[in-house]
Amino acid sequence: MGRLLLNCDMGESYGAWTMGLDAEVMPFIDCANIACGFHAGDPGIMRKTVSLALAHDVMIGAHPAYPDLVGFGRRSMACTPAEIQDLLHYQIGALDGICRVQGGRVRYVKPHGAMYNDMMADPEQLRAVIQAIARYDAQLPLMLMATRDNSAAQVLADEFGVQLWFEAFADRAYDSAGRLVSRQLPGAVHHDPEVIIAQALTLSRGEPLRASDGSDLHLKADTLCVHGDNTSSVSAVQRIRQALGEQSAS
Template sequence: MGGLLLNCDIGESYGAWTMGLDAEVMPYIDCANIACGFHAGDPSVMRKTVALAVAHDVTIGAHPAYPDLVGFGRRSMVCSAQEIQDLLHYQIGALDGVCRAQGAKVSYVKPHGALYNDMMANPAQLRAVVEAIARYNPQMPLMLLAMRDNAAAQAIADEFGVTLWFEAFADRAYDALGRLVSRNLPGAVHHDPETIISQALTLSRGEALIASDGSELLLAAQTLCVHGDNASSIAAVQRIRQALGKTSAS
């Protein structure tokens, strides 16, 4: 990957329920993390989102989750290592099939919500995720959280020959270890566009953020997660892209 790529969780509508401004944000991102039906998305939404990504030449990634539509995949579930692998293979395979029908492919995996948080906190679960990807396609990178110290995650990935893409967030607060501050705590999510853009530029320059305890936090990230939930967030993504010196992705 060259430069700081913008990635976005997308394709999270379901049935008659619409979430996110997918068509509006797609021209400004490099990588689309497409929901695979377990926390959001359905076959028709997946097809439409893949088509949108193809039209704008955006790299497609699978965004698998715990089977939790009601909780939007943000509730932890007790799963064995084999169950995690089964869940991942089922979802990646589904999106891969939709992609193949349109002449596209799944190029990477980024777990969603509680699954993402759990694997970052539990080395055994991260191992299960990495092994699942290695079994499906060892050439398929795993996108995961850039932290103060990435050595443990890198060691697991190296064991299975899986590439890691470390990501940072423009709109989230971090603790001293580089973990995301819980959404249940005040200040965990930045809503002010200027704050979001400032954090994005700080990360792109490789400079330190200020963690929740006031310490400096240096994150080595290759990709930046942005969101397209509303008009103001779309404007922020557009400004971030311009500030990073990128032209439109489409």
Template sequence: MPLLNCDIGESFGAWSMGLDAEVMPYIDCANIACGFHAGDPGSMRKTVALALAHQVRIGAHPAYPDLVGFGRRSMACSAQEVIDMLHYQIGALAGVARAQGGRVEYVKPHGALYNDMMSDAKLLRAVFQAVAGYGDGLRLMLMGRADNSLAQSLAAEFDVPLWFEAFSDRAYDGNGNLVSRSLPGAVHHEPERIVAQAVQLAKGQPLTASDGSLLHLQVDTLCVHGDNAGSVAAVQRIREALDGLHTA
């Protein structure tokens, strides 16, 4: 059964974002912002404590250094710069977690960095190098696609275990890429549809892609959101649906 992961800990200073305390009881993995797109030392400490209280796995959610743009703008960075910025952010969260008796178990890049690495083989290699170089047996969470051969070959080369991720609230094209948010129907808003897609993915059933083809995805984890009351309610329903599949 796939794990539920959520981007979390994205408040900054006096600005509060997300319903972390409300969504944490329903998820398995917390992708915690490390300060470059959101988050600060205090929010990292609080989010780590919340994750530990609910026995949720702690993951680093590193990004481009783009606080104003929330990490959603691409940046022209060399491979070494990407490696350095990932080590900096992973290390920051790892220190906060260690001080509370926890540890970082995986890395899921955020926003534009996540999208860029999935379309740029050199950037993806740099991310693998960063995770492998940091050590500690960290996993890398990345998007599952129709063809995962590049990611799987890099995982074997760098000895980095993977979690392939899928989205229950997004439409896909035939290659397993997310449909651009600028296009109609790219984001599912109806709770029933979101839960239904989550169940499809959990069962290993194909999705109908935007071009009408059937899309098969390897799914180790489902990304869910907890930024408003409606999304938290949807996560609760997904959790209940998955638990029902597990006990059926």
């Protein structure tokens, strides 16, 4: 895919409640993961966020989740593979329809919250997600977490002819397996902008990170997840974009 793409979760407002600074961060990202109404968002928010992404020539991704508005999609649900596929088809189709009436289309899929974590932990759920995408449109890449060893996920994707985009995080610490360190542990989240930018550049160069046990961790990353929750996070995204641009030019 060339340079490291920046992706951000967006469209997570709902009705009269506003979440995130979508308009402020959109000019600095490449991929907008737009909520599809199950964990956040509603038809009007989806329409506005799609319009904003198209205005900035940002790729639109479906950000489907478990039907859990109260828990913001962060609680696991016991779903069968068939139910997972139904949930994905319903949400991807809804966002794709809103895109099409504005002259755009869904370009990739990135599950949200607990659904994302569950597919990374459970091969059968990952199979259900990949199969759902293949049945909807095999040309849609699936965004999932880059770990030390993504070979099993790659085998599944190859089986169904679905492309994978591996995602890394500049503001999170990793364990030796390439999994994110639990937020309940100290040092799990980086807050210093200089540390975040340095990790983003390390990932973009394909150089190893330092895992929590001190070992070198090599991650194959196609895209970097960033956040637009507040003014400081938007400023960090802007600085990451600038730093990556300077790195590409050098």
